[in-house]
Amino acid sequence: MTGTSKNPVADVPRGTTIRGKWNKQTYQIMKKLGSGALGTVYLADSVKGRVALKVGTDSMSITSEVNVLKQLSMVQGTVLGPFFYEIDDWERNGKKFPFYVMEYIDGEPLFTFINRRGKEWIGILMLQLLRDLSVLHREGWVFGDLKPDNLLVEGSPPTMRWLDVGGTTPMGRSVKEFTEFFDRGYWGLGNRVAEPSYDLFSVAMIVLNAGYPKRFDRPKKDSEHYLMNKIEGSQLLREYKPILRKALLGKYNYASEMRQELFALLQGEQINVRKNKNVAGHSRVAARQTRPTVKKKRSGWIETVLLVAFLLFFYTLYLVGHIF
Amino acid sequence: MKKGTLRQILLITDGCSNQGEDPVAMAALAREHGMTVNVIGVLDENERTDGLKEIENIALSGGGIHQLVYAKQLSHTVQMVTRKAMTQTIQGFIHKELQSILGHDKEIEDLPPDKRGQVVEVVDELGETMDLEVLIMIDTSASMQHKLPTVEDALLDLSISLHSRIGENEYALYAFPGKRKQVERLMDWTPILKDIHTIFPKLTTGGITPTGPALKEAIDAYQKKRSKRGLLNDGYIEESSS
Numbered sequence: 001m002t003g004t005s006k007n008p009v010a011d012v013p014r015g016t017t018i019r020g021k022w023n024k025q026t027y028q029i030m031k032k033l034g035s036g037a038l039g040t041v042y043l044a045d046s047v048k049g050r051v052a053l054k055v056g057t058d059s060m061s062i063t064s065e066v067n068v069l070k071q072l073s074m075v076q077g078t079v080l081g082p083f084f085y086e087i088d089d090w091e092r093n094g095k096k097f098p099f100y101v102m103e104y105i106d107g108e109p110l111f112t113f114i115n116r117r118g119k120e121w122i123g124i125l126m127l128q129l130l131r132d133l134s135v136l137h138r139e140g141w142v143f144g145d146l147k148p149d150n151l152l153v154e155g156s157p158p159t160m161r162w163l164d165v166g167g168t169t170p171m172g173r174s175v176k177e178f179t180e181f182f183d184r185g186y187w188g189l190g191n192r193v194a195e196p197s198y199d200l201f202s203v204a205m206i207v208l209n210a211g212y213p214k215r216f217d218r219p220k221k222d223s224e225h226y227l228m229n230k231i232e233g234s235q236l237l238r239e240y241k242p243i244l245r246k247a248l249l250g251k252y253n254y255a256s257e258m259r260q261e262l263f264a265l266l267q268g269e270q271i272n273v274r275k276n277k278n279v280a281g282h283s284r285v286a287a288r289q290t291r292p293t294v295k296k297k298r299s300g301w302i303e304t305v306l307l308v309a310f311l312l313f314f315y316t317l318y319l320v321g322h323i324f
Numbered sequence: 325m326k327k328g329t330l331r332q333i334l335l336i337t338d339g340c341s342n343q344g345e346d347p348v349a350m351a352a353l354a355r356e357h358g359m360t361v362n363v364i365g366v367l368d369e370n371e372r373t374d375g376l377k378e379i380e381n382i383a384l385s386g387g388g389i390h391q392l393v394y395a396k397q398l399s400h401t402v403q404m405v406t407r408k409a410m411t412q413t414i415q416g417f418i419h420k421e422l423q424s425i426l427g428h429d430k431e432i433e434d435l436p437p438d439k440r441g442q443v444v445e446v447v448d449e450l451g452e453t454m455d456l457e458v459l460i461m462i463d464t465s466a467s468m469q470h471k472l473p474t475v476e477d478a479l480l481d482l483s484i485s486l487h488s489r490i491g492e493n494e495y496a497l498y499a500f501p502g503k504r505k506q507v508e509r510l511m512d513w514t515p516i517l518k519d520i521h522t523i524f525p526k527l528t529t530g531g532i533t534p535t536g537p538a539l540k541e542a543i544d545a546y547q548k549k550r551s552k553r554g555l556l557n558d559g560y561i562e563e564s565s566s
C-alpha cells in the first residue's frame with residue numbers, strides 16, 4: 001500500500017456497462033459522483049432505476065463498508081445510510097474490481113443547502129441529525145466520521161441523509177475513520193473510543209464549521225478556551241453556545257439529551273420572533289400615520305417573516321412528534 | 325489460545341541514510357524476525373526528497389507501509405499508517421489461513437462477496453483486540469530539527485488512537501543519530517506514551533543519518549524484550565490462556 005498508487009477505476013467512461021461476476025446484474029455508468037481514498041462512486045442506471053455504484057481496488061475495504069451498510073439497512077423504521085442493494089466483482093481486462101450498489105441520494109451538500117435556504121435551517125437539520133444519531137446509537141453503533149461532506153439534504157420536506165458510512169464503528173471500539181476538525185482527539189478533548197459523545201462532539205463542530213466555513217487549526221494548548229472564543233466570535237454560533245459547549249466538553253451522554261436542549265433553545269427563539277412581531281406591529285401602527293405608502297411594502301415583508309417563523313415552528317413540532 | 329502480539333517498527337525520517345548498514349537489508353532482516361517496518365517521510369511545504377526511493381524500499385522489504393507527508397498532516401498520517409499496517413499484517417495471517425483451507429493460490433477474492441464480510445469481521449476484531457508493540461525510530465538529523473515539535477504532536481495523537489482500542493499497547497522511542505552513539509534510546513518499553521516533551525527538547529541534531537544501524541538497533545531491542553519475556557514465562561509466570 002502506498003500513498004501514491006493510482007486508482008485504475010477512477011475514470012470509468014460514461015456508457016460503460018458493468019456486469020457483476022457473481023450475480024450477473026448489469027449497470028450502465030451515467031456519470032462520476034466523486035472519488036475517495038478507497039474508491040470511486042458513479043451514478044448508474046439499472047433495472048432498479050438510478051443507483052450509486054462504488055467501485056474500488058481493495059476488496060477488504062469495500063467489504064468493510066458493505067458490512068456497515070447491511071447493518072444499517074437492518075435498522076427498522078428509520079433510514080440511516082443509503083439503502084444497500086448488492087456487492088459483486090467487475091472483471092475488466094482480466095482484473096477483478098470489487099464494487100457495491102446502493103441507493104442514489106439525489107441531495108444537496110449540507111452547507112450549500114443552508115447557504116441557499118437560510119441559516120435558521122442549521123438548527124432544524126441538527127435536530128434531525130440528532131434524532132437519527134440516537135437511533136444509530138441505540139442500535140450499538142457510532143457514526144465516527146461525521147462531517148458536512150458526509151451529509152446531504154434531500155427532497156421536500158428537506159431531510160438529512162448520510163453518506164460514506166465507512167467510519168461507522170461498533171460501540172466501545174476505536175473509531176475507524178475520522179476527520180481532524182471534527183475529531184475530539186485532535187482537539188485534545190477526549191479519546192477515540194466509539195461512544196455517543198464522540199459523535200455529539202462532531203455535531204457541535206459541524207455547527208462551528210457553519211460559522212467558520214474555512215475551518216481553523218487547533219491552538220498549541222487550551223483548545224477549550226480557544227473554541228469558546230470562536231463561538232463567541234460568531235454571531236451565528238453565539239446563540240447556540242450553551243449547547244455547543246456541553247457537546248464539546250462531552251457533557252451529553254445521549255443524542256436525545258442534546259436534542260431536547262437544542263429543541264428548547266430553538267423554541268425559545270420562535271417565541272422571541274413572535275415577540276418581535278408585536279414590536280413590529282406597533283411600529284406599523286406608527287408608520288400608518290406618517291408614511292402610508294411605505295406601510296404596505298413593509299407589512300408584506302413582516303407577513304413573510306411571520307409565515308417563515310410559523311412554518312419553522314410547526315416543522316420543529318413535527319420533527320419532535322417523530323421521536324416521542 | 326493466547327492472543328498474538330503485533331510488532332512494528334515505525335521510522336520517521338526526511339531523507340537519505342548516509343552511514344552504516346544498508347537500511348533496506350536491515351528492514352528485510354526485521355521482517356524475518358516477524359516485525360513490520362513502516363516508514364513515514366516528513367517534508368516541508370515545497371520540499372522534495374531524494375530519499376523517496378529508499379523510503380519506499382525500506383517499507384517494501386520490511387513488509388510495511390510508507391507514506392510521504394507534509395509536516396502539517398503528520399498527526400493524521402502516523403496513526404493511519406500504524407492502523408493500516410496492523411490491518412495489513414492481520415490480513416496477511418488470514419490470507420495464509422484461508423489458503424490452508426481453500427487450497428493454494430486461492431485469494432479472498434475467490435470467496436463469494438457475501439462470505440467476505442465474515443473475513444473482514446475477523447480482521448476488524450483482531451485489529452481491535454490484539455496487543456501491539458511499536459518501536460518508534462526518529463531521525464534527528466539537522467534537517468529534521470524544526471519538524472520535531474510536529475513529530476511530538478503526531479506521537480501523542482497516535483497514542484490517543486491506540487489507547488482507544490481494546491488491546492494493550494507498548495511503545496519504545498529511539499532517536500538517530502544520538503548524542504554520542506549512532507542510535508540512542510529515549511524511552512524504554514512503556515505502555516503510556518506521555519511526557520515526550522520532557523525528552524524531545526534535549527535532542528541535539530547531528531549531520532549524519534544512520535538509518536541502517538538504527539533499524540539494526542530496533543531489531544536488537546525487540547530481541548531483548550522477547551528473551552526477557554521468555555524468561556519470565558518459562559520461569560515464573562503461567563501462560564495466561566485468554
Ligand SMILES: Nc1ncnc2c1ncn2[C@@H]1O[C@H](COP(=O)(O)OP(=O)(O)OP(=O)(O)O)[C@@H](O)[C@H]1O
Pocket residue numbers: 033034035036037038039040041052054082102103104105106149163164166
Ligand atoms: N449513495 C450516494 N448517493 C449520491 N452520491 C453519493 C453516494 N455515495 C457517495 N456519493 C458521492 O460520491 C462522493 C465520493 O464518495 P465516497 O464515499 O467514495 O467518498 P469520500 O467521502 O470522498 O471518501 P473516502 O472513500 O475517502 O471515505 C461523495 O462525496 C458523494 O458526493
